Structure formats: C-alpha cells, structure tokens
Amino acid sequence: MVSKNSSKPQEKCIGVIGVGSFGTVIANMLAEKNQVMVYARKEEVVHEINSLHSAQGKTLNPKIKGTSSPKEICEACEVLFLMISSSGFQDVVQSFAPHLFPYHLVIHGTKGLCLNLEKGQTLDSVKKIKRSQILTMSEVILQETVVVRVGCLAGPNLSKELTQSLPAATVIASKYNEVILEGQSLLRSEKFQVYGNSDIIGVELSGVLKNIIAIAAGALAGLNLGENAKGLLISRGMVEMVHLSNALGGSVKSVIGLAGIGDLVTTCNSVNSRNFTVGFRLANGEKLDEILASMDEVAEGVNTIRVIKAFLETADLRAPITEYLYRVLFENYDIKEALQFLMKYPFNVDIDFV
Numbered sequence: 045m046v047s048k049n050s051s052k053p054q055e056k057c058i059g060v061i062g063v064g065s066f067g068t069v070i071a072n073m074l075a076e077k078n079q080v081m082v083y084a085r086k087e088e089v090v091h092e093i094n095s096l097h098s099a100q101g102k103t104l105n106p107k108i109k110g111t112s113s114p115k116e117i118c119e120a121c122e123v124l125f126l127m128i129s130s131s132g133f134q135d136v137v138q139s140f141a142p143h144l145f146p147y148h149l150v151i152h153g154t155k156g157l158c159l160n161l162e163k164g165q166t167l168d169s170v171k172k173i174k175r176s177q178i179l180t181m182s183e184v185i186l187q188e189t190v191v192v193r194v195g196c197l198a199g200p201n202l203s204k205e206l207t208q209s210l211p212a213a214t215v216i217a218s219k220y221n222e223v224i225l226e227g228q229s230l231l232r233s234e235k236f237q238v239y240g241n242s243d244i245i246g247v248e249l250s251g252v253l254k255n256i257i258a259i260a261a262g263a264l265a266g267l268n269l270g271e272n273a274k275g276l277l278i279s280r281g282m283v284e285m286v287h288l289s290n291a292l293g294g295s296v297k298s299v300i301g302l303a304g305i306g307d308l309v310t311t312c313n314s315v316n317s318r319n320f321t322v323g324f325r326l327a328n329g330e331k332l333d334e335i336l337a338s339m340d341e342v343a344e345g346v347n348t349i350r351v352i353k354a355f356l357e358t359a360d361l362r363a364p365i366t367e368y369l370y371r372v373l374f375e376n377y378d379i380k381e382a383l384q385f386l387m388k389y390p391f392n393v394d395i396d397f398v
C-alpha cells in the first residue's frame with residue numbers, strides 16, 4: 045500500500061489477540077514495522093496497555109493500542125495474530141467469529157490441541173478419541189469462522205530470548221502462499237528469520253508434540269542423568285513425533301525441520317521452557333497439581349499428553365515416551381522407574397521412517 049502523498053509505504057494496523065508472554069513479544073516485533081492493536085479481555089489490562097505501555101508488567105512499544113472489543117480489532121485489522129493458550133482458544137475464536145470475514149488473514153502461535161467432542165462429553169468421560177475428535181488450532185479457526193486464509197507460526201521461539209532480541213527464526217505455515225509471504229514481510233528482521241512451509245498440520249503438530257518430549261527432558265535433567273541420555277531422548281523423541289504426526293496428518297518433512305527438531309532441541313535444553321520446567325520439578329519430587337498451581341503461564345505439554353494418550357487408545361501405534369509420561373503425570377507412576385524403563389525399551393531400529 046502506498047500513500048498518495050509520499051513514496052513511503054503506509055503502515056497497516058496488525059491485530060494481536062492475547063497479551064501473554066508470546067503475544068507481547070510478537071506484538072512488539074510487529075510494531076517495528078506497522079501500527080499494532082492488541083486485544084485483552086480484561087479492561088484493567090487494556091487500561092495498563094494504553095496508559096503505561098505494558099501488559100501485566102511486560103513492556104510494550106508505545107505505538108501499540110489496546111482494546112477489549114473483538115469488533116474494534118477485527119474492523120481495524122485485516123491481519124490478526126492469535127496468541128492464546130489452547131485452553132481458551134475455542135472460546136476466543138467463537139467470540140471473534142461474528143466479526144471475522146473471508147478477507148481476514150489469521151495466523152496463530154499456539155502449541156496445543158483442542159477437542160471436538162459432543163456437548164457434555166469430556167476427555168475424562170470418553171477416554172478414547174479418534175483423529176476426527178482432535179482439532180489443531182487452524183482446524184478450530186476453519187471450523188468456527190468464515191476465515192479461509194489461515195496460518196500458524198511455530199519454531200524455537202522462547203519468548204524470554206526474543207524479548208532480549210537474541211537471534212532466532214520461525215516457520216509460518218499455510219496452504220496459502222500469500223499468508224506465508226505476509227507473515228514474512230511483517231515479522232522478518234535482521235534478528236528474526238521467517239521460513240515458509242505449506243504443511244500447516246505438520247508444523248502445528250511439531251510444535252505441539254515437542255512439548256511432550258521437553259517434559260521428559262526436564263525430568264532427565266532433574267535426575268542428573270547426563271547428556272548421553274538427553275541425546276538418546278531427543279533422538280527417540282523425534283522418531284515418536286514423526287510417527288504421531290504421521291498418524292495425525294502431518295508430514296515427516298515438517299518434524300525434521302525448524303518447527304520440529306529445531307524447537308525440540310531448544311525446548312529440551314532450556315530452563316526458560318515451561319514444559320521442561322514441569323519435568324524438572326516432577327523429578328525433584330513435586331506433585332503435578334502443585335507445579336501447575338504455582339505457574340502463571342501455560343505448559344501445553346501436560347494437556348497434550350492426555351489428548352495423545354486418548355488418541356493412542358484408538359490408533360494402531362505405540363508412543364512409549366508419551367505413554368510413560370501419562371502414567372507419571374496422571375497415575376502416580378514413579379518417574380525414575382519410567383525413565384529407566386524407557387532407557388531399556390527395545391527399539392530395534394534407529395530410524396524407521398525414511
């Protein structure tokens with residue numbers, strides 16, 4: 045877009061829905077090049093954004109305007125970044141649906157799964173689920189709204205490091221090349237590289253599934269089992285991710301790319317990862333309920349383990365790391381015994397998917 049009076053490109057208004065850890069970082073990155081409007085559901089957070097230029101203590105670029113109105117942000121912005129944890133994703137998308145039109149372009153950054161169950165059913169009541177009862181976030185957007193041009197953003201993107209402007213890269217995945225090009229033009233900078241991928245389901249699943257392995261990596265670290273064991277876990281974890289992703293509709297190529305192996309290595313090695321931290325604290329004897337109650341931010345891997353365990357009940361597939369973590373998290377199985385079992389698991393071949 046070029047204004048009538050100058051050759052400088054006119055700034056667009058880009059919307060960011062959700063101002064948690066990741067939403068604030070992405071909003072600040074977008075504000076380097078364009079006007080940004082952010083949506084927060086609480087009026088006090090909107091007031092803080094507009095008067096103090098921060099969101100729950102996290103600094104925001106003063107150019108960023110806050111609103112609690114889905115209508116206002118959808119009218120002002122054609123491009124929207126959805127940065128909501130998976131637990132609130134479906135509710136937020138439903139509340140935005142009346143204000144979204146086919147001209148909107150929506151990119152999400154959520155690394156979790158939603159369920160597509162009958163009214164009144166829960167994971168506890170059904171216990172076994174099929175692929176059709178699991179929704180990735182792009183599938184939620186397509187199911188609940190008339191938006192067509194949907195993308196996802198995934199990769200090794202720890203928000204604490206992005207806040208410090210440390211170098212990083214991400215993947216924008218979409219079936220539509222224009223979504224990838226738009227995401228690249230909005231976010232790419234000297235410090236932040238943006239790759240494209242057309243396999244949106246595979247990229248979403250890569251970001252979702254690596255959280256499971258990160259919980260196990262945190263547990264290994266908490267038990268001081270060493271770097272050899274971590275190498276073993278990451279490599280077997282990647283194989284498990286490939287098979288699960290395949291069964292859920294993702295391609296191998298995405299898992300071995302930046303959003304898969306790239307994010308897997310980062311998250312399995314960082315105390316800044318919430319999922320790694322859950323595993324680390326479990327290994328130090330804390331109970332899951334205590335850990336989750338003390339965390340302000342979401343560790344998506346915990347719910348993902350429940351969802352994938354229920355999926356495994358209907359799939360012709362073994363995923364031993366996920367299955368044993370489920371027993372540790374939800375059936376009081378001893379974490380040391382689980383890890384010892386996994387170390388001795390009789391995997392016969394190293395790589396069986398190429």
Ligand SMILES: NC(=O)c1ccc[n+]([C@@H]2O[C@H](COP(=O)([O-])OP(=O)(O)OC[C@H]3O[C@@H](n4cnc5c(N)ncnc54)[C@H](O)[C@@H]3O)[C@@H](O)[C@H]2O)c1
Pocket residue numbers: 062063064065066067085127128129130131132133135136153154155156201202203204340341342344
């Ligand atoms: N923090 C990171 O380093 C990082 C990096 C990449 C991806 N992610 C992914 O991004 C997603 C969000 O992570 P985060 O770190 O920002 O989490 P967070 O807990 O800091 O923020 C979650 C945001 O979702 C909003 N939200 C949740 N339920 C809502 C509801 N019902 N209505 C309105 N708003 C609601 C919260 O208010 C908050 O703004 C997760 O899926 C995470 O896996 C996080």
Ligand SMILES: O=P(O)(O)OC[C@H](O)CO
Pocket residue numbers: 155199200201202203255258307310311316317318319320342343344
């Ligand atoms: O803090 P985590 O464990 O949710 O990880 C954050 C990002 O997914 C890292 O890319």
